[in-house]
Amino acid sequence: MLSRVADSLYWMARYMERTDSVLRMLKINYNSSQDAPQDFTWHPVLSIFASLDDHEIDRLEDDSRKVLQFMIVDRLNPNSVFNMVTLARENARSVQDHITVELWKCLNEFYHVVRGDRLTYAIQHGDPITVLDTLIKECMLYFGTTDITMFRGEGLQFMNLGKFMERAIQSAEILDIKLGNLSGEVDKPTDTAYWKYLLMSISGYSLYLKRYQSGFEARNIVDQVLFNPDFPRSVLYSLNQLERNFDRLRSEKNLEGFQKVQFMIGKLRSNVQYSNVQNVYDTGLHNYLKDVIDEIDEIGVGLNQHFFGYT
Amino acid sequence: MKSTELFRQYQLTPNTWDEMYQNETVRAHYRNVLESLSSIPSDELSKKEELAKSLFMAQGITFTVYSSGEGIEKIFPFDIIPRIITASEWDFIERGIKQRLRALNLFLKDVYHQQFIIKDGIVPVELIYSCPHYLREMQNVNVPHDIYVHIAGIDLIRDHDGTFYVLEDNLRTPSGVSYMIENREITKRIFPDLIPKNHVLPVTQYPSILYKNLMSLSPGQVSSPNVVLLTPGIYNSAYFEHTTLARLMGIELVEGRDLVVENQKVYMKTTAGLQQVDVIYRRVDDEFLDPLVFNPDSVLGVSGILAAYRKGNVAIVNAIGNGVADDKAIYVYVPEMIRYYLNEEPLLKNVPTYQLERPDERDHVLKNINRMVVKKTNGSGGYGMLMGHAASDAEIADYSKEILKDPRAFIAQPVISLSNAPCYINGKAQPRRVDLRPFALCGPNGIEIVPGGLTRVALKEGSLVVNSSQGGGSKDTWVLAE
Numbered sequence: 001m002l003s004r005v006a007d008s009l010y011w012m013a014r015y016m017e018r019t020d021s022v023l024r025m026l027k028i029n030y031n032s033s034q035d036a037p038q039d040f041t042w043h044p045v046l047s048i049f050a051s052l053d054d055h056e057i058d059r060l061e062d063d064s065r066k067v068l069q070f071m072i073v074d075r076l077n078p079n080s081v082f083n084m085v086t087l088a089r090e091n092a093r094s095v096q097d098h099i100t101v102e103l104w105k106c107l108n109e110f111y112h113v114v115r116g117d118r119l120t121y122a123i124q125h126g127d128p129i130t131v132l133d134t135l136i137k138e139c140m141l142y143f144g145t146t147d148i149t150m151f152r153g154e155g156l157q158f159m160n161l162g163k164f165m166e167r168a169i170q171s172a173e174i175l176d177i178k179l180g181n182l183s184g185e186v187d188k189p190t191d192t193a194y195w196k197y198l199l200m201s202i203s204g205y206s207l208y209l210k211r212y213q214s215g216f217e218a219r220n221i222v223d224q225v226l227f228n229p230d231f232p233r234s235v236l237y238s239l240n241q242l243e244r245n246f247d248r249l250r251s252e253k254n255l256e257g258f259q260k261v262q263f264m265i266g267k268l269r270s271n272v273q274y275s276n277v278q279n280v281y282d283t284g285l286h287n288y289l290k291d292v293i294d295e296i297d298e299i300g301v302g303l304n305q306h307f308f309g310y311t
Numbered sequence: 312m313k314s315t316e317l318f319r320q321y322q323l324t325p326n327t328w329d330e331m332y333q334n335e336t337v338r339a340h341y342r343n344v345l346e347s348l349s350s351i352p353s354d355e356l357s358k359k360e361e362l363a364k365s366l367f368m369a370q371g372i373t374f375t376v377y378s379s380g381e382g383i384e385k386i387f388p389f390d391i392i393p394r395i396i397t398a399s400e401w402d403f404i405e406r407g408i409k410q411r412l413r414a415l416n417l418f419l420k421d422v423y424h425q426q427f428i429i430k431d432g433i434v435p436v437e438l439i440y441s442c443p444h445y446l447r448e449m450q451n452v453n454v455p456h457d458i459y460v461h462i463a464g465i466d467l468i469r470d471h472d473g474t475f476y477v478l479e480d481n482l483r484t485p486s487g488v489s490y491m492i493e494n495r496e497i498t499k500r501i502f503p504d505l506i507p508k509n510h511v512l513p514v515t516q517y518p519s520i521l522y523k524n525l526m527s528l529s530p531g532q533v534s535s536p537n538v539v540l541l542t543p544g545i546y547n548s549a550y551f552e553h554t555t556l557a558r559l560m561g562i563e564l565v566e567g568r569d570l571v572v573e574n575q576k577v578y579m580k581t582t583a584g585l586q587q588v589d590v591i592y593r594r595v596d597d598e599f600l601d602p603l604v605f606n607p608d609s610v611l612g613v614s615g616i617l618a619a620y621r622k623g624n625v626a627i628v629n630a631i632g633n634g635v636a637d638d639k640a641i642y643v644y645v646p647e648m649i650r651y652y653l654n655e656e657p658l659l660k661n662v663p664t665y666q667l668e669r670p671d672e673r674d675h676v677l678k679n680i681n682r683m684v685v686k687k688t689n690g691s692g693g694y695g696m697l698m699g700h701a702a703s704d705a706e707i708a709d710y711s712k713e714i715l716k717d718p719r720a721f722i723a724q725p726v727i728s729l730s731n732a733p734c735y736i737n738g739k740a741q742p743r744r745v746d747l748r749p750f751a752l753c754g755p756n757g758i759e760i761v762p763g764g765l766t767r768v769a770l771k772e773g774s775l776v777v778n779s780s781q782g783g784g785s786k787d788t789w790v791l792a793e
Binding site: 001002003004006090093094095096097101104105108109112154158249251253254307308309 | 368369370371384544545550554557558562563564565566568569579580581582583584
């Protein structure tokens with residue numbers, strides 16, 4: 001497969017995974033803003049997902065519609081849903097002969113939905129949840145279409161690498177937004193609504209209730225989001241999938257590059273698999289998460305060098 | 312409201328061939344379609360028009376216009392009423408184009424080898440060497456099977472008596488074939504059953520014929536040659552066409568940055584290292600193809616590709632340097648070429664053309680400029696044209712100055728009033744000017760022309776310019792079986 005094509009498929013998948021995460025995160029945060037406005041703030045969302053300075057955050061954070069508008073359709077916000085979907089589609093457009101027509105149409109339609117005036121109007125005047133649900137449904141169409149139509153070959157492997165690397169990063173970041181600043185006092189009981197929303201934003205709420213049955217404790221949340229191998233948004237699950245998909249790319253022609261990246265993935269995955277909540281607390285949650293994200297970024301650099309290096 | 316309503320206000324233009332009407336009667340080959348259209352309520356037709364638009368949009372059959380930083384997706388306007396060509400008209404067109412292409416291929420081989428046609432005084436030598444698309448680098452280069460023009464999109468128009476004329480020979484990187492294919496798909500969706508009922512010949516075989524021809528050009532002794540399509544990239548207005556053709560042929564779509572030349576061989580950069588490329592169907596113009604030889608600023612091409620080509624290690628389609636044969640000043644000599652190389656009388660006529668280099672012809676043109684169309688000899692896309700009858704005095708004065716500066720760069724033709732075909736515009740059928748671009752494929756086993764083509768239509772009322780860059784659209788083009 002052409003290196004450029006592999007690169008585009010990988011980024012297409014990363015942007016779509018990120019879009020999906022951002023949308024779910026926005027939905028839950030918006031819900032939470034309507035629930036308990038006195039305790040709620042958009043501050044962490046804006047600082048993590050939009051890289052704004054404090055002054056700009058202050059200007060936005062009291063107005064949920066403005067935040068949504070900024071996060072969904074703002075052309076100048078590089079992480080807005082509009083810009084991510086545009087990039088995913090641009091990537092898809094340049095590899096149309098490697099994805100199915102159905103998948104291309106799905107991304108193309110998503111693009112036309114996010115850039116349409118109707119959507120902007122709905123964010124300003126309609127029900128934000130309806131807007132977010134519409135967009136989340138477009139993401140689900142993308143994932144379903146990928147699953148049902150994409151040929152099980154190298155292209156899909158590269159898409160999966162992008163998807164699971166991005167997912168691990170997103171889960172780590174969401175955990176960091178909500179719990180990172182509690183380090184040292186993680187066992188202190190705090191507002192349970194807060195944690196409930198965190199779990200809901202990554203579809204982990206019902207799993208948590210079934211598994212821990214003990215109300216909300218930070219250590220359990222950390223355990224689920226980092227280490228539960230069956231929770232599809234956990235960091236460990238994502239890394240397991242990353243390793244599995246990467247192993248299928250083994251090729252005699254590029255054995256050296258393969259082994260280098262395989263080493264990086266294997267090391268990170270084992271590190272996470274053989275850690276527990278206590279180790280995390282010893283390192284400090286924020287530092288632990290930062291290390292994981294840094295290592296995933298390193299794997300990205302490795303892929304760039306050994307697989308996408310076409311310049 | 313019935314659709315006879317639809318044609319009630321259809322005005323025949325005097326001195327113009329109408330594809331559908333002969334005086335007040337409907338030509339036999341249009342009757343079926345007229346009947347079907349008439350059975351559809353007119354608001355239903357508007358819905359069909361909307362459906363066509365949304366199908367183009369949803370499939371991304373669009374080109375992007377960049378303005379103020381944000382790309383706007385545009386569709387190439389599509390008119391829902393098909394343009395119909397009878398079996399006997401098609402037979403004539405097909406024979407005419409094949410004849411013309413045989414001669415043009417021989418001309419290119421001759422010009423880049425022995426140059427008999429120059430030595431015999433048929434084509435003046437100055438005309439060849441002053442052509443910007445004549446490439447010295449191609450002199451004495453042998454190309455596989457002596458084929459230079461693998462894909463041609465020859466533009467035809469019809470005069471007031473219905474005679475077909477060749478307007479221009481596009482022998483470099485003609486585009487539009489994906490619209491031939493997609494327009495047919497759209498017609499299938501908006502008018503169910505209409506195509507089988509009318510015995511329309513299919514066009515879907517185009518990609519497989521092209522693929523077969525490309526495979527046959529492979530220089531190496533490999534059992535499965537690596538054929539790729541080279542595109543300038545997603546910002547090119549024909550990008551949709553490049554992806555469509557690559558997908559339909561199952562070949563890799565590459566950009567210049569995906570390729571590298573080593574030891575005069577072309578390779579593509581893959582996730583498993585370099586892989587040799589045998590045949591390149593390029594949609595990048597000559598001047599951008601190799602920055603070492605042509606435009607050094609080009610990032611669309613591949614350094615060293617010309618050397619690999621000259622060495623015979625890679626086949627390039629269409630051949631490099633074809634522009635010398637579709638130059639508008641050379642065009643004048645094509646009928647002579649047909650007589651010279653084939654010893655046949657040309658079937659398809661040329662539009663009478665004045666060469667502005669010749670003082671007597673130039674004087675004649677400048678005196679009668681309001682009855683002329685003046686074009687640049689190496690222009691395309693309808694840019695840089697002067698339509699004498701529509702231009703203001705100031706425009707004419709400016710243009711005349713340009714002509715006098717470099718007369719070789721211009722030709723003039725009398726205004727030919729293209730034929731009219733009915734179009735569905737603002738809820739009524741209205742006549743609009745059309746041309747026809749059939750796509751011919753030359754392979755080692757001869758020339759094949761898929762029965763159909765791209766009918767371009769000047770959607771502006773009264774306009775004679777069909778180019779998409781000048782407000783043109785397109786129609787599905789039917790060739791009927793006997």
